Amino acid sequence: MAACASLVLAALLPIPIPKISFRAFTQLNCSRNSRPSHPALFPPLLIPIVIDDLVGHFGVFELFIQDISLPRGCLKISEKYDKVFAPGCRPVEKEMEGPRANAAFVVLARNKELDGVIQSLKSIERHFNRWFHYPYVFLNDGDFDDSFKDTVKNYTSGPVEFGKIDDSMWGYPNWVDHEVAKEGIRKQGDAAIMYGGMESYHHMCRFYSGHFYKHPLLMKYEWYWRLEPEITYFCDITYDPFLEMAQANKTYGFTIAVKELRETVPNIFRYAAAYKRKYKLESKGLWEMFLEKPEEEEEPKPEEDKKDKLPEEILQNEAGENTVPDVDPEAMEGEKYNMCHFWSNFEIARLDWFRSKEYEDFFEMMDRSGGFWTERWGDAPIHSLAAGVLLSPADIHYFRDFGYRHTTIQHCPANAPARQLPRIPWLEMTTDDEKERIEEDEYWANADPVKENGVGCRCRCDTDIVDVEGKQGSCLSEWVDVAGGWASP
Numbered sequence: 333m334a335a336c337a338s339l340v341l342a343a344l345l346p347i348p349i350p351k352i353s354f355r356a357f358t359q360l361n362c363s364r365n366s367r368p369s370h371p372a373l374f375p376p377l378l379i380p381i382v383i384d385d386l387v388g389h390f391g392v393f394e395l396f397i398q399d400i401s402l403p404r405g406c407l408k409i410s411e412k413y414d415k416v417f418a419p420g421c422r423p424v425e426k427e428m429e430g431p432r433a434n435a436a437f438v439v440l441a442r443n444k445e446l447d448g449v450i451q452s453l454k455s456i457e458r459h460f461n462r463w464f465h466y467p468y469v470f471l472n473d474g475d476f477d478d479s480f481k482d483t484v485k486n487y488t489s490g491p492v493e494f495g496k497i498d499d500s501m502w503g504y505p506n507w508v509d510h511e512v513a514k515e516g517i518r519k520q521g522d523a524a525i526m527y528g529g530m531e532s533y534h535h536m537c538r539f540y541s542g543h544f545y546k547h548p549l550l551m552k553y554e555w556y557w558r559l560e561p562e563i564t565y566f567c568d569i570t571y572d573p574f575l576e577m578a579q580a581n582k583t584y585g586f587t588i589a590v591k592e593l594r595e596t597v598p599n600i601f602r603y604a605a606a607y608k609r610k611y612k613l614e615s616k617g618l619w620e621m622f623l624e625k626p627e628e629e630e631e632p633k634p635e636e637d638k639k640d641k642l643p644e645e646i647l648q649n650e651a652g653e654n655t656v657p658d659v660d661p662e663a664m665e666g667e668k669y670n671m672c673h674f675w676s677n678f679e680i681a682r683l684d685w686f687r688s689k690e691y692e693d694f695f696e697m698m699d700r701s702g703g704f705w706t707e708r709w710g711d712a713p714i715h716s717l718a719a720g721v722l723l724s725p726a727d728i729h730y731f732r733d734f735g736y737r738h739t740t741i742q743h744c745p746a747n748a749p750a751r752q753l754p755r756i757p758w759l760e761m762t763t764d765d766e767k768e769r770i771e772e773d774e775y776w777a778n779a780d781p782v783k784e785n786g787v788g789c790r791c792r793c794d795t796d797i798v799d800v801e802g803k804q805g806s807c808l809s810e811w812v813d814v815a816g817g818w819a820s821p
Contacts, residue, residue: 408785409732410816413725416733417576420751421789424463424570433574435555437461437468437490438544440536443480448561453487456559458758458776460569466557467491469549473502473535486762493549501543502535505699513705520708525595528708538704540676540711542695545686553683560677566735566744567791568755573680577729584681584719585729586674587736588743588800589807594671596708601669603701604717607694616724621807621814622717624670672807673716677738680731685723694718725814733787741800744793746786747779755779755790 437456441449467490470476476494485492504510514531521529550556555574577585601622608619685691695714703709719728735744755777759769779790793799801808812818 408819409730409812410819412816414582414729414815416787417573417580417729418571418789419733419787420748421568421753422570423753424568424756427571428463430572431575432464432466433555433572433578434553435466435557435574436550436553437466437559438550438556439468439470439559439561440472440540440544441470441561442472442474443477445561446480446483449484450487452559452561452563453484454760454762455563455565457487457489458760459565459567461489462758463570464572465490466574467493468559469547469553470494471497471544471547471549473497473532495547495549497539497543497547501547502539504705507700508702508705513702516702516706523595525708526593528596534704534708537708537710537714538699541704541709541714542692542699545683550683555680556683557680558676558678560738562738563677564737564794566737566793567733567747567788569734570753570789573731577680577682580729581727582682582729583685583723583727584674584715585679585731586676587678587731587734588675588741589672589811590675590741590800591671591805591807592673592710592713596710597669597671597703597713598707599701600698600703600707600709600713600717601667603698603703604669604694604721605667607697608721610697611693613721615720616722617814618723618725618728619720621725621810622669622672622720624668670807670810671713672810673713674719675738675741676710676712676715678731678734678736679715680729690722691718694721725816728815730811730815733789735788735791735793737794740797742794742797743800745788745791746783747781747788747791748786749782749784752779752782752790 439449439452468484468488470484470492472494473496475496481492481494504513517529517531517534527533544550545556555577557573573585576582607613695718698704698709698714732743733745733748736742737744757773757777759773761769763769763772776790776792779792780788800806
């Protein structure tokens with residue numbers, strides 16, 4: 333199943349290039365394609381929409397985000413609250429000898445998505461799990477067939493479990509009027525809200541928002557790493573991110589932050605802010621990442637003293653005098669959602685945070701609002717706004733050393749100078765053609781050049797698309813603002 337993750341919106345409509353600082357959109361990861369880009373040569377109305385045809389109705393539809401068309405250099409983010417765990421490569425042989433965390437990969441999929449699952453397994457095994465052998469938990473709202481199970485086991489180096497999601501976690505809760513919920517979904521379909529008319533998509537979003545971490549197969553684990561079908565990793569991960577997260581006292585890790593389609597979550601911020609207000613919670617510094625910055629007000633122009641010229645009764649009745657100012661329907665106590673969120677199809681997180689009373693209370697309030705049916709709330713903004721309410725920037729880790737791609741959205745770092753180590757060849761034995769196996773391994777043996785301030789280990793990035801940080805719709809600058817700002821050059 334495709335992740336119930338966001339659908340970035342920046343290129344959806346023709347919009348003017350906003351006022352932006354050079355630093356705000358400078359690509360910190362110095363990726364291979366961090367070269368000056370060229371302005372688009374077509375009218376904004378012709379911005380292309382790219383549709384990836386996915387298996388069944390669990391497809392992922394992504395939009396090319398409009399290129400900012402600015403030169404990008406190599407800046408570092410402040411390490412006030414967070415820093416890369418291991419810039420470059422570590423001796424993986426030594427890491428293999430260490431302990432393991434109580435953690436697992438979690439994959440939500442259906443039988444017909446087997447090819448996409450294989451792609452993801454080959455990638456994560458090549459770049460990480462061939463050394464660390466963490467287990468996998470596969471979940472499905474139906475039954476996995478024997479062919480799916482047998483094939484998956486051929487591609488995994490760790491233990492594998494297969495589980496079914498029961499009706500208590502997937503579907504309509506017993507307290508909701510099913511017909512009212514279905515009518516809300518039908519209206520979204522009529523309004524052409526992306527995925528809004530797909531009932532099963534709403535079920536999936538709600539499952540990943542408030543139930544996956546309570547599935548019986550996951551109750552024994554403390555950490556999880558979400559793995560989606562049809563994803564690609566580009567860098568070798570030669571350390572254990574679970575252990576590093578625990579040692580650094582981190583709660584939630586991400587690699588891409590983007591903006592949601594506004595029409596899918598028109599009221600989500602109202603309820604998140606209401607939860608914050610109900611429990612009298614003060615921001616710990618992360619909430620501000622998800623707030624629109626106030627617009628600069630123009631200096632009022634001096635006006636003639638009308639009172640010297642007009643009688644009082646005329647002034648009192650003049651249009652605009654003594655009227656209530658306009659109220660923004662999307663704002664709560666002067667705050668407005670900027671649509672940013674952590675792209676949840678990749679996340680590494682502590683499961684006890686999701687199981688905490690605070691998160692459960694948050695989900696319960698959001699769930700009871702009906703937004704999973706009357707609107708198309710995804711788990712990405714739910715997780716993100718919950719983090720904004722409950723966590724601080726120091727609780728979050730940005731895995732900027734991970735190269736990752738899902739559909740047309742990619743983050744890929746440059747390789748760290750003086751911190752690359754020789755690569756151990758790995759012939760993927762499930763590929764029958766020996767020549768093809770050798771060619772694939774040789775491809776990954778030719779890593780990208782190192783760059784100053786690069787952080788990756790033996791990365792080889794795709795070059796057919798621009799990294800998300802170089803596009804309008806990225807929320808990198810919003811993260812940097814709460815994480816301590818850009819480091820001094």
